[in-house]
Amino acid sequence: MSRLPALAVRNVGRNRRRSLITGVAIVIAVVMVMLLRGFVDGAASIMVADVVEGRSGALQVHKKGYVDSIESVPTRLNMPYTPALVAQMKAVPNVKGVTGRITFNGLVSNGVTQTMFVGRALDLEHEEEACPRAKSVVRPGGQPLTAADTSSALIGFELAESFGTQLGQTVSVQSSSPAGRSNAIDLKVKGFAVSSFPFENKRVLAVPLATAQALIDLDGKVTEYAVGVHDLTRLEETRTALQAALGPDYEVHTWKELNTFVRDVINRQNAVFSAISAVLFIIALTVIANTMLMSVFERVREIGTLLAVGVRRAQVLQLFILEAAVIGLIGGVAGAVLGRVALAVISTIGIPIEMPGTSGKALLQPTVSVRFVLAAVVVATLGALLASALPARRASRLNPVDALRNA
């Protein structure tokens, strides 16, 4: 028994061609799965980073019931924006930063024509704490918003085109308070914002927080807190802790719940990835099973000899399974190393891509986790083992006399 592994390794070396074919099949499968995973995860992480760091934050806090009626932009469901409440949130472990925002509806007009907009009011001094990449991209000629300049607005470039406005022009922005008071203020168009999210370009007008608070009578209040976290993998526990800290008057949602579009895209990519991996796995298994079977036919006399000198049938079975496992392990490790090298090379170069629904041009840097690499090696070994079961059984069932007579 104890000599079997050594014998299996020697056999692998002896039947070089067969081992090579099987091994290469495994290497190709492992490398392809790793590359695929790398691309899928790389693309997903671009999207996640775009959303989490650039727009929604990892978590968001609203007044209870807000998200259920989010379509109607319920400004009456507002919350105090106080240092005490912010400090309470920041005290929750893993919370990196907190910023307050107001989302509101209104009409913007240039005196001749008007159009609806969705207003985003940002606390520009704290926005980066929760969303480090939130900085609006402004078309050349424009300027970003500043907290001090409360009489300016950034308009999505398509929104601006739709009602015809120029940089530096004054527009009237109309909205109403939660209680129903109409109000209007004049704002200077400071810049045209360009976002990767089509909705932002077509509908959104951004203003400093104080401007919106004055316009819709929400002094000292916000409708949304965006919360940034240090470690995105501990999102759920942070959400639970934050909810516990704030109590039942507030609701905490993760970026996944708030950006169902992105979540769905990622889920769909993962489903496609799983399907392709399954196909690759089956192909690799078939190749292994086939070469193992061929190898059994080629080595009939050898098997006969083994049986004739007193090797047990179970030991023959184990020998063939072990050989497959050795090939699987070597192929898996080789594939993993090759895959990692390939990913590292591609990653350092980076692939410029345009993702649907996220920031126009991003550099795709495919990476896979160590855990995934280990899993790939294990799956390759076990897969090879599994594929060899039938050929090995066949080998162990040979009649030694017939086998020895075999030419």
Next chain:
Amino acid sequence: MHALVLMLLAADPTVAELLAKYDSIMGPAQFEAEATMTATREDGTARTYGMKFLKKDQDKFRLWFSEPAAVKGQEMLRNGDNLWIYIPNLKRATRVANRDNFQGGDFNNADVLRVNYQADYDGKLIDSDAPDAWCIELKAKSKETSYDSIKLWMRKSDFQPLKGQYFGTSGQMIRSATFTDHKEFEKGFTRPGRIVMQNELVKTRKSEMRTSRMTLKVDVPAQRFTQADLGK
């Protein structure tokens, strides 16, 4: 002549009297009326809506639309602070807000379906730029009114409203109205037959409300102002 001037001076009304007068002219305690509203949009198109009003008590309104075909059968109801619009295709009443535009025009729902300046605003007489008119500045009593302040011009001779300017919290003028075609709809009851509401933020937009018939002598059953009556 001299006597007349003296008499007018003697009759210098208080703001409360002027506001009471405005409310009684623009929103009598109960009435039935027919009107059309023509809304001119920024693209130059105009649409005319026909409607019938019914009012009872302080804050009970019913309104039925008769034209154009697209809104025929729509109804509105105010009872106190609650305002509903009934859409016949949906067979359902939806709550709407005071601040929402009345049929997408430049009146808001409160302009049309709530006239109670005495309750909503504090008034102050200010110097008038028109010699034949009183000018009042109204300031909202609560945060629930649709405007923060209003400037109102009323004719000295008969207290008929002539002009209004409506402001948001920022002090910016949002709408302005002119009241013309004053007409005695019923013996002893005169009011403007035409109100033009100009959108001051989008100058190309305005809405015109013309009242064709109005009578105060109506007997209105209370059930007209219940949700159950919508669509009947």
